[in-house]
Amino acid sequence: MKTDELILLLAADTAPVSASAVGQRFAIALSIGLPAAVVLMVITHGIRADLLQATGELMFWMKLVFAGSLALGGLIASQRLGRPGVPLGGVWAALVAPVLALWLLAAMVLMNAAPTQRSYLILGDTWNTCAFSIALISLPQFVTTLWALKGLAPTRLALAGAGAGLLSGALSALVYALHCPESAAPFIGIWYVLGIAIPTLAGALLGRRLLRW
Numbered sequence: 127m128k129t130d131e132l133i134l135l136l137a138a139d140t141a142p143v144s145a146s147a148v149g150q151r152f153a154i155a156l157s158i159g160l161p162a163a164v165v166l167m168v169i170t171h172g173i174r175a176d177l178l179q180a181t182g183e184l185m186f187w188m189k190l191v192f193a194g195s196l197a198l199g200g201l202i203a204s205q206r207l208g209r210p211g212v213p214l215g216g217v218w219a220a221l222v223a224p225v226l227a228l229w230l231l232a233a234m235v236l237m238n239a240a241p242t243q244r245s246y247l248i249l250g251d252t253w254n255t256c257a258f259s260i261a262l263i264s265l266p267q268f269v270t271t272l273w274a275l276k277g278l279a280p281t282r283l284a285l286a287g288a289g290a291g292l293l294s295g296a297l298s299a300l301v302y303a304l305h306c307p308e309s310a311a312p313f314i315g316i317w318y319v320l321g322i323a324i325p326t327l328a329g330a331l332l333g334r335r336l337l338r339w
Contacts, residue, residue, distance in 0.1 A: 192314065
């Protein structure tokens, strides 16, 4: 059999992939991974006792907006990276902007704070557990997001894995905020960002192996 004939034979049974296939896979991943992350957070950390009172604080909502914006950017990036040849476009700016805005706010808070207060604004009471807690809670969503990407056709494997980690870490930070009592911008700018960076880096390292097809 000639090469051209073999190619035609292999292509004869192919059907176009549904335009909604990417969205469907990520919808499944989110519907499983996010509730599982919430359950894991409740089991391992619990919801803060003063949550209702905390909803009246501006920085509580700032935490949610920060994590939510990164999660949205991570979702868009992961969906695009799941398809070959689709550029990320302005997603990079959407991912960098929330972090830069938070760091700018953190710098302003530190500059206006008394020198004796600055270390507490950075470390809070939970600096030694925050980032690792976010990374831990991200595991369910990390697994389901990698599953979603595995069923697509990613060609930039490290970037796709990083996108999965970013989405998982940002959603984990969003969930963890329901437990975390910290509200200082410097604390969030360091330890929340580090907590999101851990699964992002892990995804970049694992993506080359786990997303290969």
